[in-house]
Amino acid sequence: MAARTGPFWDGVEGRAPIPPAAATLGFEFIDADTDNGTIEVAFTGTEDFVNPAGNVLGAFLAAMLYDTVGPALLATLEPDEFQSTAELKVNFLRPVRPGRIVGKGRVIHRNGDLASLEGALTDSDGAIIATASATARVIPLDQAANQP
Numbered sequence: 001m002a003a004r005t006g007p008f009w010d011g012v013e014g015r016a017p018i019p020p021a022a023a024t025l026g027f028e029f030i031d032a033d034t035d036n037g038t039i040e041v042a043f044t045g046t047e048d049f050v051n052p053a054g055n056v057l058g059a060f061l062a063a064m065l066y067d068t069v070g071p072a073l074l075a076t077l078e079p080d081e082f083q084s085t086a087e088l089k090v091n092f093l094r095p096v097r098p099g100r101i102v103g104k105g106r107v108i109h110r111n112g113d114l115a116s117l118e119g120a121l122t123d124s125d126g127a128i129i130a131t132a133s134a135t136a137r138v139i140p141l142d143q144a145a146n147q148p
Contacts, residue, residue, distance in 0.1 A: 004034075004075075004079075005079045006074075006077060006078065006079035006080070006081070006141070007074070007082065007141065008071055008074035008075055008077070009075070009079075012029035021063070021067070022067050025043045025044070025060070025063060025064055025067060026042075026043050026044025026045075026046070027041060027042075027043060027067055028041060028042040028043070028044075029041055029071075030042055030102075032071075032072075032075040034075050034076045036106070037072060037073070037075075037076050037106050037107030037108075037110075038072065038104070038105070038106040038107075039068065039071050039072040039075055039103075039104070039105045039106070040102065040103070040104050041067070041068055041071065041102070041103045041105075042100055042101065042102050042103065043064045043067070043100075043101045043102075043103065043121075044099075044100060044101075045060065045064075045096065045097075045098045045099055045100075045101050046098055047098050049098065050098060053095070054097065055095035055096060055097060056095075056096050056097070056098060056101070058090075058092050058130075061090070061092065061096070061101075061121060061129065061130045062088070062090045062130075062132070064101060064103055064121055064130075065088070065090055065103065065119050065121060065130060065131075065132035066085065066088055066132075066134075067103070068103030068104070068105040068119040068121070068132070069085075069088070069105045069117040069118065069119040069132055069133075069134045069136075070083060070085060070117075070134075070136065071105065072105035072106050072107055072117055072119065073107050073110075073115050073117055073136055073138070076107060077138060079141075080140060080141045080142075081138055081139070081140065081141055082138075082139055082140070082141045082143075082144040083115070083136045083137065083138055083139065084136060084137050084139050084144070085134055085135070085136045086134075086135045086136060086137055087134060087135045088132060088133075088134045089132060089133050089134070090130060090131070090132045091130060091131045091132070092129070092130050093128055093129055093130055093131065094127065094128075094129050095129075096121075096123045096129045097123075099123070099124050100124055101121050101122070101123060101129070102121065102122045103119055103120070103121050104119060104120055104122075105117060105118065105119035105120075106118055106119070110138075112138075113137050113138040113139070114135065114136075114137055114138075115135070115136045115137075115138065116133070116134075116135060117132075117133065117134040117135070117136060118131070118132065118133050118134070119131065119132045119134075120132075
């Protein structure tokens with residue numbers, strides 16, 4: 001099998017640095033099934049991410065979900081393609097303390113350049129802590145810097 005390339009694969013395979021936002025979240029690539037449009041990643045919820053109650057702030061969980069569902073689509077794209085998220089909806093189900101957080105995402109449906117995505121985060125005990133659905137548009141990589 002030929003090596004995959006493009007911004008996503010170059011980052012997770014060490015040919016390029018991962019984006020600073022993903023690094024801040026402690027992003028770790030675990031596995032992807034490009035044929036089925038699924039991905040598994042992990043994050044490190046640090047003490048720097050907590051609210052006054054000592055739980056990881058929802059905004060960081062939303063960012064982790066964003067960096068789960070987007071890469072589910074990115075992993076399936078050609079090297080000259082990228083994705084632009086048009087909408088992200090997050091549901092917070094339970095509080096989570098700092099530690100390892102696992103994200104699982106998938107491409108539910110893709111029709112042309114539009115894709116429907118979903119993802120979930122679990123804590124170290126495997127309990128679902130937050131879920132998300134998203135809509136994204138596949139765009140040419142050379143236009144990615146001009147997208148909202």
